[in-house]
Amino acid sequence: MTRPLLSVEALEKRFTLHLQGGLEIPVLDGLGFSVRPGECVVLAGASGVGKSTVLKLVYGSYKASAGRVLVSHEGAPVDLVSADPRTVLDVRRRTLGYVSQFLRVVPRVAAIDVVAEPLVTLGMPREEARERAGTLLDRLAIPERLFSLPPATFSGGEQQRVNIARGFAHPYPVLLLDEPTASLDARNRATVVQLIEEAKARGAAMVGIFHDEDVREAVATRLVDLTAERMAA
């Protein structure tokens, strides 16, 4: 069997509420799972069980209380829990993509450049990057007249589609998907399912949260149920 591109080991997370006299909220207590090339692991469990927290811990937006998050980066494992900030940024640039629920809008940057930017950062010539960005925006049914406009005034669904295009522009080996289909219509949901299938076919390892049951069934190679994990702990 091929080796995992992502391994989460004995991951713990407690939030400390400093404004509430240091009250501790335990969310994860020893979570472990790994993801191999071509897999899409779907995080399941009731609202509030910690699904988004897992993605944020893996991406390094939240600091784990204990445990390891090993990502295979340029052929060597990197533990994102203990890595220095520069290494975390390099892993994010080259290896670890994240499609969040909402687009972080940068003022005055055209939609096509928002999507092309991760590619340009990695050294792709701007015109080639914009061409790839345009193809993705087109697949996600963003009209060409919007390509040159900043997404600040786009609808919620349009912004989400720009965000998806940006997340899929570079073929990240590991990709985190936080409800990428939440405000999409059936046609665009189908396109996202297709993009995920294409990523599987090229050997990406993905972890996602999908509230839409049809999408979940279409893309999941395996479920990690955090409720069961918590009860077992």
Ligand SMILES: Nc1ncnc2c1ncn2[C@@H]1O[C@H](COP(=O)(O)OP(=O)(O)OP(=O)(O)O)[C@@H](O)[C@H]1O
């Ligand atoms: N920054 C934070 N500070 C304090 N508590 C937090 C923080 N982020 C999350 N939590 C708490 O951690 C728990 C898990 O939240 P999380 O958003 O991961 O759940 P979820 O399973 O993704 O829920 P949903 O399906 O509703 O999106 C919740 O009780 C939440 O209140």
